[in-house]
Amino acid sequence: MRSARVWSRGATGLFLATVVMVAVLSPLPGICGAPAEVTVLIQSHFVPAYEQELKKQVEAWGKQKGIPTRVDFVSTAEFNAKLVAEAETKAGHDLVVFRNYDAALYKDSLTDLTAVATELGNQYGGWLPMARETSFFDGQWKVVPYYHQSFPAVYRMDLFQEVGFTREQVHKLTWDQFLEAAKKLHAKGKPLGFGISQTNDSDLILYPLLWSFGGSTVDKSGRVAINSPQTAKAIEYVKELAKFMPREVLGWDDASNNRFMMSGQGALTFNPPSIWVVAKKEVPDIAKLLDHAPVPAGPAGRFRSTGSYYMGIWKFKPAQPAADLIRFLLTRDNYKAQIDASGGFNQPFLKAYQTFPVWKDNVPLNAYEPGAEDLQLQGWPGPATKAAAAQKAWVMHIIPVMFGKAVSGATPQEAMRWAEDELKQLYR
Secondary structure: OEEEEEEEEEOOEEEEEEEEEOOOOOOOOOOOOOOOOEEEEEEOOOOHHHHHHHHHHHHHHHHHHOOOEEEEEEOHHHHHHHHHHHHHHOOOOOEEEEEOOHHHHHHHHEOOOHHHHHHHHHHOOOEOHHHHHHHEEOOEEOOEEEEEEEOOEEEEHHHHHHOOOOHHHHOOOEHHHHHHHHHHHHHOOOOOOOOOOOOHHHHHHHHHHHHHOOOOOEOOOOOEOOOOHHHHHHHHHHHHHHOOOOHHHHHOOOOHHHHHHHOOOOOEEEOOOHHHHHHHHHOHHHHOOEEEEOOOEEOOEOOOEEEEEEEEOEOOOOHHHHHHHHHHHOOHHHHHHHHHHOOOOOEEOEHHHHHOOHHHHOHHHHHHOOOOOOOEOOOOOOOHHHHHHHHHHHHHOHHHHHHHHHHOOOOHHHHHHHHHHHHHHHHO
């Protein structure tokens, strides 16, 4: 027997749980007889049609195998606590869709899926480099990469044209030009905005902004490097930009920017295409005005981050049926149907799937096309060995809180020192 610590955020904040692990089982062991049920746990998706397609495919697999199935969609706020509870009690779902660096936190509780990941990679052109970074630990593929959702800008073409920006100019914006646009749009009563709050969406835009000014949470060796002149400049920039965004961004949740844009009041936010996909059905007059563009560039370059998802199996669950379900969901026809149902929101880790036509055929998705630009994960440029610490920093929303403290009145130095202290506890 052995134990490991895992981090999660519950209703009362981040907590540390001690998980007792059983001895390592052999990869993909056989089982005696069909299981009573195969269940799937996944974070709720912002495109309902994808959820329907996933349930349809899981049910189709279950019918083929003669096994009852169930897919449970859990809110972002509940997901971390759910993982900790299942790891502690050694009871829960058969197939779990983990996020970001979750596999690094739970690696000792996960079945070795090297055979499945290798088989799929060989069959479909190999995996993107970042797939291995977030899935391969201690010489094993602990999870199988599923999809990711990168964070470009989504904006109203008509409103930007009214303040003097063509589509080409919006796609080449610097953060300085972005600030000028924010001032003009604010004056029109149609502001731009993004969350500076304890949400995943906030992390996904504030990390690239930080990187573009030359700042980072850690350096290449994994040493905490947040306290720097570059970070100070990024903080000063956000403090100025926030004057021209709705004050409510300090309390936005992950759905607030969606509502902001679909209400017709928002000129721009940062989000995968779920806003556009849902708007096509619910507010088509808004949808036809929406486009996507790269994240603005700063002194150190242009960056985009991504939220990533991976399929894993707890060691305390039978491995074989869930592993077979992973293969089924990642076959070409099934995966393409999922991508199409998501409206192009989901992006593939498998290289062969990056040529699906949805991103080229829809002009508003051109800037979202997989491979269009380099993507970085939240712990960049730190080493993969620090993945667990990077995930804890993500769960605690240290970077959004740092910026939020400054916008609320703290000096850049005060905000950086707070973030530095928090990060050092995680990376030590």
